[in-house]
Amino acid sequence: MEASLTYLLTLALLPLSLSLIIILRKRGSPGRNVPPGSGGWPVVGENVEFAMLGPQRFIKERMEKHSPEVFQTSILGEKMAVFCGAQGNKFLFTNDGKVLTSWWPESMKKALLFPEFYENSLKDVSALQRGFLHEILKPEALKQYIPAMDSLSREHMAADWHPNDVVKVFPLAKNYTFALACRLFMSISDPDHIKKLSDPFLLVTNGMFSVPIDLPGTAYNRAIKGGRMVRAELMRIITARRRELAAEERKETAAPAGRDLLSKMLLVRDENGRELSEMEISNNIIGMLVASYETTSSAVTFVLKHLADLPHVYDGVLKEQMEIAKTKGADELLTWEDIEKMKYSWNVARESLRVTPPAQGAFRETTTDCTFAGFTIPKGWKTFWTVHSTHKNPKYFPDPEKFDPSRFEGRGPAPYTFTPFGGGPRMCPGKEYARLEVLVFMYNVVTRFKLQRANPNENIVFHASPTPVEGLPVRLIPHQNIQD
Numbered sequence: 001m002e003a004s005l006t007y008l009l010t011l012a013l014l015p016l017s018l019s020l021i022i023i024l025r026k027r028g029s030p031g032r033n034v035p036p037g038s039g040g041w042p043v044v045g046e047n048v049e050f051a052m053l054g055p056q057r058f059i060k061e062r063m064e065k066h067s068p069e070v071f072q073t074s075i076l077g078e079k080m081a082v083f084c085g086a087q088g089n090k091f092l093f094t095n096d097g098k099v100l101t102s103w104w105p106e107s108m109k110k111a112l113l114f115p116e117f118y119e120n121s122l123k124d125v126s127a128l129q130r131g132f133l134h135e136i137l138k139p140e141a142l143k144q145y146i147p148a149m150d151s152l153s154r155e156h157m158a159a160d161w162h163p164n165d166v167v168k169v170f171p172l173a174k175n176y177t178f179a180l181a182c183r184l185f186m187s188i189s190d191p192d193h194i195k196k197l198s199d200p201f202l203l204v205t206n207g208m209f210s211v212p213i214d215l216p217g218t219a220y221n222r223a224i225k226g227g228r229m230v231r232a233e234l235m236r237i238i239t240a241r242r243r244e245l246a247a248e249e250r251k252e253t254a255a256p257a258g259r260d261l262l263s264k265m266l267l268v269r270d271e272n273g274r275e276l277s278e279m280e281i282s283n284n285i286i287g288m289l290v291a292s293y294e295t296t297s298s299a300v301t302f303v304l305k306h307l308a309d310l311p312h313v314y315d316g317v318l319k320e321q322m323e324i325a326k327t328k329g330a331d332e333l334l335t336w337e338d339i340e341k342m343k344y345s346w347n348v349a350r351e352s353l354r355v356t357p358p359a360q361g362a363f364r365e366t367t368t369d370c371t372f373a374g375f376t377i378p379k380g381w382k383t384f385w386t387v388h389s390t391h392k393n394p395k396y397f398p399d400p401e402k403f404d405p406s407r408f409e410g411r412g413p414a415p416y417t418f419t420p421f422g423g424g425p426r427m428c429p430g431k432e433y434a435r436l437e438v439l440v441f442m443y444n445v446v447t448r449f450k451l452q453r454a455n456p457n458e459n460i461v462f463h464a465s466p467t468p469v470e471g472l473p474v475r476l477i478p479h480q481n482i483q484d
């Protein structure tokens with residue numbers, strides 16, 4: 001219903017948009033050696049091909065047809081240069097902030113941010129806050145949250161896994177990821193309060209990449225409304241917390257150990273003593289929720305898929321995790337020292353991130369004409385780096401379809417070839433959080449159950465992240481000797 005409404009609206013608006021675009025669009029870039037490729041159809045560009053082929057095939061076919069270094073396409077209504085291979089990644093990661101700046105599709109900005117922010121410069125906002133996010137999400141800062149991650153993971157196993165013979169991993173991983181974020185970011189653990197945030201949040205994630213037509217009934221319209229509701233609730237939470245912190249300060253009571261990320265954001269000051277505004281904090285929290293939700297859930301899901309499919313890999317992980325479990329009492333929670341012992345498990349998780357990367361890549365915009373591999377990328381073009389130009393490329397990963405965690409032993413993959421979290425100054429600030437969440441979850445599943453795919457032929461499709469169409473149903477076979 002929703003899809004057909006969106007489709008009809010698109011068709012209705014197409015003739016108007018077409019004539020406008022044909023009038024407004026600059027035809028090519030005469031006289032400049034721009035990257036080879038195709039702009040596809042007017043208005044729709046190569047969006048349809050991208051959706052039909054999936055990102056991996058779309059990129060591979062164009063690298064073969066146009067250039068293995070950089071090719072042009074038109075997606076999301078923009079002229080775009082897709083940079084490929086280790087050299088392409090290196091160019092984009094090392095030139096960020098020099099000849100490139102951040103760029104996000106309009107539909108995403110409108111669903112996620114306060115109007116004040118998308119009307120003004122998103123670039124300034126993120127530049128101000130990026131360093132701070134890296135600071136509060138760095139390993140030393142996250143160590144204290146490992147027991148809380150383990151504790152929530154155990155609750156989740158007891159409530160949603162143990163009572164069932166078969167579970168659907170992807171939806172459960174999403175529930176867990178969202179609940180964990182609510183607890184660690186804002187100390188929210190009441191299920192009703194989590195639902196108050198998760199219901200509108202799902203409207204945002206379901207609609208932010210849809211056709212940006214803001215009319216009643218469209219997914220995009222619901223995403224904008226959902227975004228407004230999430231922001232309103234976050235503002236209530238942030239204002240209440242600011243008051244609590246001020247009261248704490250007045251009473252001069254000792255700061256509680258292990259503050260959550262919200263309190264850290266409220267207390268941080270830049271070198272001039274400026275604090276983050278409530279809107280900036282709300283933008284940060286919603287940005288972290290969106291950036292972590294699908295990606296980390298997909299990462300957890302595909303690790304478990306590989307463990308179910310590959311018994312020898314499962315056995316290796318089980319051995320490592322049971323050695324850790326044996327050193328602990330029944331109620332003793334995981335610590336940083338335990339995580340540091342999970343070396344093979346992390347290699348397995350990394351190989352899973354290589355084979356089924358949760359994020360496809362990221363956009364930038366050129367701030368000046370620039371040259372790469374003999375081609376000119378004009379000022380104002382959008383650029384895209386993508387995991388799909390290296391992760392399955394036999395030049396960097398021999399026998400690329402083979403699942404082989406030993407690729408990460410020793411010096412590991414060559415620089416700029418393994419990029420699930422990006423690279424350079426904009427590399428994902430949540431990569432350590434994701435690592436901890438995945439490892440803690442692996443520990444809790446593997447030490448309890450053996451896994452069997454309920455449908456080994458289930459299809460995988462690409463939404464924002466790779467998604468098993470049935471949610472990855474797996475049969476749980478509990479280990480007899482493990483007690484909760």
Ligand code: HEM
Nearest residue numbers: 288291292295296299358359362421422426428430433434
């Ligand atoms: C397996 C899970 C994850 C994957 C694969 C992933 C991947 C990525 C990628 C590829 C980018 C874009 C980098 C670029 O622009 O070049 C990114 C950005 C970002 N990620 Fe993650 N991410 C994950 C989990 C998380 C988590 C758990 C958080 C927060 C707790 C997070 C927060 C962010 C933020 C805030 C950005 C934007 C950074 C900026 O623009 O400067 N991510 N992530």
